[in-house]
Amino acid sequence: MTQHGPHQPSAPDEEPWWITNYRGSAYVERYGSHDAATTERDVDFLVSRLGLRTGHTILDLCCAFARHTRELTRRGYGRTTGVDLSQDMLRHAAATAEAAGERLSLLHADVRDLPLDDGHADAALLLFNSFGFLDTPEEDLDVLREAHRVLRAGGRFAMDHFTPHPNTIAMGSRSVRSGNAHTAQDVTWDPVSRRLNRETTTTYGDGTTETSYSSVRLYTPDELTGMLQAAGFRIDAQLSGYDGRPLSADSSRHLVLAHRP
Structure with a gap:
């Protein structure tokens, strides 16, 4: 077993952790039985606060096994697509949905380089702390720039992220x-x-x-909102979670709602 100290960028011939960590079934064993009520609560909040409509094109970026994609699709948001770089996660998502008689739209892609036209989507989601994975802040910023690019003018964006809270x-x-x-x-x-x-x-x-x-690199709320603004977003709200509580100095989670002007 490799011993890991402080984070070091991946060597050219070494696959990064955000590839290897999502192979096989271990990630699903950790999070695959995630409380369904929590997912339903998340989606209730997002539908309400982002003003989602069933005809909207919605991207669930870094969706892993696509629990939010699946819940939105179940509710009639049929133009929702889960996007992830892990083939294993997408296969698990598709198989689980198929076993329940459901069908998901899933896309295998790197979120820094989406095979989608400018202005493709009405809304984009980046949930469950799926940010800060890459070696440098500039690479992380590329993720936000790409999310901005694929949104139409007025398109809505939501992301959540751990803060460096004690x-x-x-x-x-x-x-x-x-x-x-x-x-x-x-x-x-x-x-x-x-x-x-x-x-x-x-x-x-x-x-x-x-x-x-x-x-995972953790950003303070000021740093994260600064990155979103640098990517072109306009911030609409900053909250401490899906219960809608305002962000405070004691918040361990930062939920940001924004839009592309």
């Missing part, structure tokens, strides 16, 4: 048990790179294990 950066060790596996996760904070680093070991019922590593 409760977030002091997560320590924790474990999650699913029906098929046990996951142990060691979470550390690197104050120099300002990245939250996770080393995760998933042990399956047959005794086999998978170990993965992830590293």
Whole structure:
């Protein structure tokens, strides 16, 4: 097993963690049974606050196993597409939906280079802390620039992100048990790179294990809104979560609503 210290950019011949972490089934074992009521609450909020209509073209960026894509599609938002770079996550999303007699629109793509025309979408979502993955802030900014490009004028954008709150950066060790596996996760904070680093070991019922590593840069609310503005967005609201509470100095999560002017 590779030992990871402070985050280092991937070597040219080494695949980055945001490729390897989403292979296989370990990520699904950690989060695949995510509380359905939480997803429904998220979508209730987004539909209301973004003014989504069933005819809108909606992009769920970095969708992983597409729980928000699926909930929106179930509700009649049939022009919703889940976008992700992981083929395994998209296959899992499609198979799970098909088993329930549902069909999803899914797109395999890098969110920095979407195969979509300018102004393609009415709304774009970047949820569940799916930001800050890349090696540099400029690369992270490319994600926001691309989200801005594919939105029409007036198109709405929502994203949520952990803040470098004391409760977030002091997560320590924790474990999650699913029906098929046990996951142990060691979470550390690197104050120099300002990245939250996770080393995760998933042990399956047959005794086999998978170990993965992830590293997410955390931005303060001021930094994140500054990046959104640099990408061309206009900020509409800053909240501490899907319950609609205002953002405060004690918020561990930053939910931003914005639009393309």
